[in-house]
Amino acid sequence: MSDSDGKGRLTVLKTYKLYVGGKFPRSESGRVYEVTDAKSRWLANAPRSSRKDARDAVVAARKAFGGWSGATAYNRGQVLYRIAEMLEGRADQFVREVADAEGLSRAKAAAVVEASIDRLVWYAGWTDKIAQVVGGANPVAGPYFNLSSPEPTGVVAVLAPQQSSLLGLVSVVAPVVATGNTAVVVASETRPLPALSLSEVLATSDVPGGVVNVLSGRTAEIAAPLAAHQDVNGIDLTGAGGDAALAKDLEVAAADNLKRVLRPSGQGGPAADDWTQDPGTRRMTAFLETKTVWHPTGALGVSGGSY
Template sequence: MSTDRLNVLKTYKLYVGGKFPRSESGRVYEVTDSKGNWLANAPRSSRKDARDAVVAARKAFGGWSGATAYNRGQVLYRVAEMLEGRRDQFTAEVAAAEGLSRAKAAAQVDAAVDRWVWYAGWSDKVAQVVGGANPVAGPYFNLSTPEPTGVVAVIAPAGSSLLGLVSVVAPVIVTGNTAVVVADESAPLPALSLAEVLATSDVPGGVVNVLSGSAAELGAPLAAHQDVNAVDLAGTAGDTGLATELEVAAADNLKRVLRPAPTADWSAAPGTGRMLAFLETKTVWHPTGGLGAAGSSY
């Protein structure tokens, strides 16, 4: 039997609302490895794709934010299980994207899986860190609890195609937010493959939506979108002009903005900062004298 055969090339697609559409514009662009060798064609998302992703994220927000923290943790842990099962694929993609040896790429993948598990473990604990009972001078209970901000647009970091990506996506969704993620334009393939993992795990469609293309083209409509509640500008760390432009667009409609760090070591211990960045605090007052009077909140 002849061993000659054609390679079956993979067609990468966007991930929006639990489905895998091509860009509505029909555009694609070439993705190359660190040496300039062609790897694949990735869809170049349009502003319409960005708006569709926001609609999907908003639709998914009620169910995801309303799920118990324990359930969200179990769902995220399932994603880590599936990432582990596709370790070899992600190792090859990270090695090509970042110009790493196979051993170093495998270490990046292992760190990304561990990072996902770490955030999954925080799902039912973060409320204990930032919530609690507040002492007040009066016959009242005063309780503060964290609640998700809403739809978060995430500009994925450049130069860390999987570990950096996981480090910005997992903290957004573990606390009940939904996300529209713009993958690193030069190395989008690990992000698009992560979308396949999300689609076949227990994460409801629309909780995470993954777009590939230009951050400059997609960031502006997301930052200005009235139904996006917050923006993570991690991927604009090397472009202060773009970061400022998106900050101004977000300020026009009072979005929360997580500004990019000048330098980011994605292998460092993550801490709780990114989880807390996209949480609101709800404070409830309730009389201590009985159940007859209704409490109030602000």
């Protein structure tokens, strides 16, 4: 980010903001913190969220849950695909931001952005297929249909990976919303800018406001109230992976209302996160409940013959 374009014109710097309930507020606390690139050069000021921002984001996510979980899986797939389309159109901006944030060459950053777009398309395809994989008709010893179908857990707090600022982010957020959950995302603490820009993509991609909420700031500060929040149903601790003590504290706090907890890599999850690999369905099933219903078949057996 240079201050001028060489022709004497000052470039217009962007004010990065949070994304809560489909709107772009500043932090309620009014705080910001400096974000630097891989070489410690100043890039921008990002909002430093407080616990009240986290609370507001949960309220927004809860409000959006009914509509999003009730939308058809096919429709959710369309919306996710739309995010990929929008991201493709703004790829240049994201290549620049990822290159700055992660210290990558332009070519490598471009590969990361492309992988992120492909990841969204991949999860878009999964929205109406996951039910066939993890649900099904169960054989039972009686005149019943016994059907299991996956249902979203609810509001999920997602601590995005600290290192992979875009591909890692997309890889943890997309599976949560693909299955009908709504998300409160805590962006990477030191590399939040791609996440904050991604929220602009989400806002223009038919994603209903509140389905994804993005907060930036100190991960430990924002994660603690989210983990203890009684109206959050699940928490993905990926972003707390570098701090075993923090991850443990968060898991203990989350136990109070029986949140589903997805542990970070190396602490019950896979040994390490490689975001370029095929993600499998692990992250989708982590935040799904299985609902099983019994339904009479109508066949009443021998004694029912007279009916």
